[in-house]
Amino acid sequence: MSDWRRQAACRGHEDPEMWCHNYNEEAAKAEEDAIYICLARCEVRLACGEWALITGESDIIAGGYRTWIDADIKELEKELPHVTAKRVRRARRTYECDTCGATFTTTTTRYSEQCRACLQGLVPAEPVREWIRTLLGAGMKTYQIAEAAGRKSNTISGIMAKTDPPQWVRATTAACVFAVGLPEAMSA
Numbered sequence: 040m041s042d043w044r045r046q047a048a049c050r051g052h053e054d055p056e057m058w059c060h061n062y063n064e065e066a067a068k069a070e071e072d073a074i075y076i077c078l079a080r081c082e083v084r085l086a087c088g089e090w091a092l093i094t095g096e097s098d099i100i101a102g103g104y105r106t107w108i109d110a111d112i113k114e115l116e117k118e119l120p121h122v123t124a125k126r127v128r129r130a131r132r133t134y135e136c137d138t139c140g141a142t143f144t145t146t147t148t149r150y151s152e153q154c155r156a157c158l159q160g161l162v163p164a165e166p167v168r169e170w171i172r173t174l175l176g177a178g179m180k181t182y183q184i185a186e187a188a189g190r191k192s193n194t195i196s197g198i199m200a201k202t203d204p205p206q207w208v209r210a211t212t213a214a215c216v217f218a219v220g221l222p223e224a225m226s227a
């Protein structure tokens with residue numbers, strides 16, 4: 040074991056997954072906590088960052104940076120200019136998402152089967168918007184659509200936002216919206 044690892048603040052932590060690139064609802068908070076521990080409490084932060092750069096790590100938090108994010112790697116490189124030359128660069132490869140068929144690029148191999156949106160349980164928002172437009176066109180009000188979908192009104196109005204409408208929505212939200220039928224007068 041490299042010497043610096045003995046002093047790592049993450050060593051023996053009860054939740055080592057916090058330092059891994061994960062996709063779930065708690066991940067963002069866990070990442071923040073992990074980064075905080077790296078920055079505030081780790082005495083070997085730069086040794087760890089150096090190791091991550093040299094080995095081309097791309098699935099973990101190291102030195103207080105998310106190695107799967109290019110901007111983070113750039114920041115880490117700035118802190119360690121002498122290491123950059125030795126760095127192993129992971130090839131960015133193109134993959135096709137098993138779930139939605141979209142092509143995406145990533146340097147990680149841990150998450151190469153699904154695109155980021157599918158990993159996060161998201162689906163394209165446009166078809167959902169189209170269905171909401173149809174329901175509105177049939178005379179339903181936003182709050183009625185929300186009620187029928189078991190969602191909050193501002194979830195529905197958010198999807199329909201005129202400026203910067205979302206590209207993705209949660210798969211569960213989409214399913215609930217699609218389950219809303221046309222008002223009887225229209226479908227009869």
Ligand code: SF4
Pocket residue numbers: 047048049050058076077078081082083084085087088100101102103
């Ligand atoms: S910088 Fe973070 S990931 Fe690296 S050894 Fe320290 S606590 Fe662990």
Ligand SMILES: [Zn+2]
Pocket residue numbers: 136137138139140141153154155156157158
């Ligand atoms: Zn996908």
